[in-house]
Amino acid sequence: MIVANRKPFAEIKEMLQGYHKVLNVGCGTCVSVCLTGGEKEVAVLNIELEMARRLDDDPIDIYAHTIERQCDREYLAELDSLIENEKFDALLSMACGVGIQFLAERYPHIPTFPAVDTSGLAVNQAVGWYEERCRSCSQCVLGFTGGICPITMCAKGLLNGPCGGTNKGSCEISNEQPCAWFRIYDRLSGQSRLDAIKKINVTRGWKDQAPRNLIQPGYKKPEKMAK
Amino acid sequence: MSTETNSKSESNLEKVLKSGQFAFTGELGPPRGTDAEEVREKSKFLKGHVDSVNITDNQTAVVRMSSWAASLIAIQEGLEPNYQMVCRDRNRLAMQADILGGSALGIRNMLCLSGDHQQFGDHPDAKGVFDIDSIQLIAMVKQMRDEGKFLSGNDIHQPPKMFIGAASNPFAEPYEWRVHRLAKKIEAGADFIQTQCIYNMDRFREFIRVANEEGLTEQVYILAGVTPMKSVGMARYMKTKVPGMDVPDEIIDRLKGVEKNKVADEGIKIACEQIEEFKEMKGVHGVHLMAIEWEHKVPEIAEQAKVLPRPVFD
Ligand code: SF4
Numbered sequence A: 001m002i003v004a005n006r007k008p009f010a011e012i013k014e015m016l017q018g019y020h021k022v023l024n025v026g027c028g029t030c031v032s033v034c035l036t037g038g039e040k041e042v043a044v045l046n047i048e049l050e051m052a053r054r055l056d057d058d059p060i061d062i063y064a065h066t067i068e069r070q071c072d073r074e075y076l077a078e079l080d081s082l083i084e085n086e087k088f089d090a091l092l093s094m095a096c097g098v099g100i101q102f103l104a105e106r107y108p109h110i111p112t113f114p115a116v117d118t119s120g121l122a123v124n125q126a127v128g129w130y131e132e133r134c135r136s137c138s139q140c141v142l143g144f145t146g147g148i149c150p151i152t153m154c155a156k157g158l159l160n161g162p163c164g165g166t167n168k169g170s171c172e173i174s175n176e177q178p179c180a181w182f183r184i185y186d187r188l189s190g191q192s193r194l195d196a197i198k199k200i201n202v203t204r205g206w207k208d209q210a211p212r213n214l215i216q217p218g219y220k221k222p223e224k225m226a227k
Numbered sequence B: 001m002s003t004e005t006n007s008k009s010e011s012n013l014e015k016v017l018k019s020g021q022f023a024f025t026g027e028l029g030p031p032r033g034t035d036a037e038e039v040r041e042k043s044k045f046l047k048g049h050v051d052s053v054n055i056t057d058n059q060t061a062v063v064r065m066s067s068w069a070a071s072l073i074a075i076q077e078g079l080e081p082n083y084q085m086v087c088r089d090r091n092r093l094a095m096q097a098d099i100l101g102g103s104a105l106g107i108r109n110m111l112c113l114s115g116d117h118q119q120f121g122d123h124p125d126a127k128g129v130f131d132i133d134s135i136q137l138i139a140m141v142k143q144m145r146d147e148g149k150f151l152s153g154n155d156i157h158q159p160p161k162m163f164i165g166a167a168s169n170p171f172a173e174p175y176e177w178r179v180h181r182l183a184k185k186i187e188a189g190a191d192f193i194q195t196q197c198i199y200n201m202d203r204f205r206e207f208i209r210v211a212n213e214e215g216l217t218e219q220v221y222i223l224a225g226v227t228p229m230k231s232v233g234m235a236r237y238m239k240t241k242v243p244g245m246d247v248p249d250e251i252i253d254r255l256k257g258v259e260k261n262k263v264a265d266e267g268i269k270i271a272c273e274q275i276e277e278f279k280e281m282k283g284v285h286g287v288h289l290m291a292i293e294w295e296h297k298v299p300e301i302a303e304q305a306k307v308l309p310r311p312v313f314d
């Protein structure tokens, strides 16, 4: 899933300076699972904002609404009438970067602000602990790395590791960080597949250096959005 | 050796190694400013005492005068630089451009490294580039030199001449992997290897034994890395703080065992004993002396290690 972390309160408050009627939109999917931007977190942030602005003698009228998925037009449509009727002067989103952009795009006349910092594609390792596992590089190498991603988990994104900095199984950056390539070696060795990394992995072209679109075979962009 | 068939890099280091003599290389860290004099000063101690001198590239991820610029100053001082290049700070365009420029201005050796992670340095928030890794860098330089082609496959008008170096750390786990990694670097095109500073001789002997067995030491020149300990504190720091460094307690005990003002001498003595052993060790073709911020000691160490005079070629 996509994980995000709430921005520091001071930063959110600063962004909303000068706005008095705001809708805070949560998302019920990934950011909700990682305890950052679901219904509960929206409510908590709103209370904090109301209190802080009241103390500043600059009250804010802040609404809450959490939809199932902010990255999906169908669910976003739910907000149309509320936004039409209430005339908000700003929107705050607690969805991931994708959701925030989709919200901003649907209501382009209203300033939209992010309340979270989106940090990656992660697994839920334990309650409250999310570990990044994929940088969506568009060229998956997991096939020869024993199912462990070096692009994400190796601090240098090496394709021919482990480097000389490996420290008893930890990465050179910290004793807390396992060396991805040490783990790759271990797993492949257990599968008697070390040959997979004994050969040189040649330089690859990075496929994530320009905006990416995915259009499945048999589909195309609708005419009116194609431009 | 692979290098005998494919390259005339015009490198002095290459000539020394090909002539079958025991090579001795040094190291020079560029200044943290624009003072060319500092490079010239350090060069004086190295000149005539080493076959080639590694010029470090933003070592430990701390910004310094660029390694090619300091390499050129070293050339002016009559030294032969071994231009270090890390993958951390440059993408493939910048790397190839610097390789061309370096070669055009007389740089004949390169050491291809991944580079310490930026988190260690003075700009920990920098974006690490790592467009290609050290093994891919070796292969790229080889392709540029031997095929006269850029990584893209386009032709180079007047390809660079380089004697290609790579690093090896026999002390990083998994140990069994280290020889495979050495083999990969050779396959990629390394002509010579400079190892991590060696303190654990047992482990190094074992590494070389396996490398000999696999025939690798016949395909590449190996220079054993030596760094004399200046103090007990330094030894402790290397043991606990530097990733991939293996400092056995015997070394620390030996340094602790002498009078305070004799510790540095003892460090040099240990280094010279190691060098004596390397001279006799099958599969080791030279020593790379990393006397970090101790350049002025190089003449004394070279003397004591009996590696003088250095060979001269016309
Ligand atoms: S290699 Fe890593 S970053 Fe790339 S797609 Fe696979 S898991 Fe994701």
Ligand code: SF4
Pocket: A153, A154, A155, A156, A157, A158, A161, A162, A163, A164, A165, A166, A167, A170, A171, A172, A173, A178, A179, A180, A181, A182
């Ligand atoms: S120690 Fe391991 S994870 Fe860290 S940079 Fe080196 S290979 Fe990558």
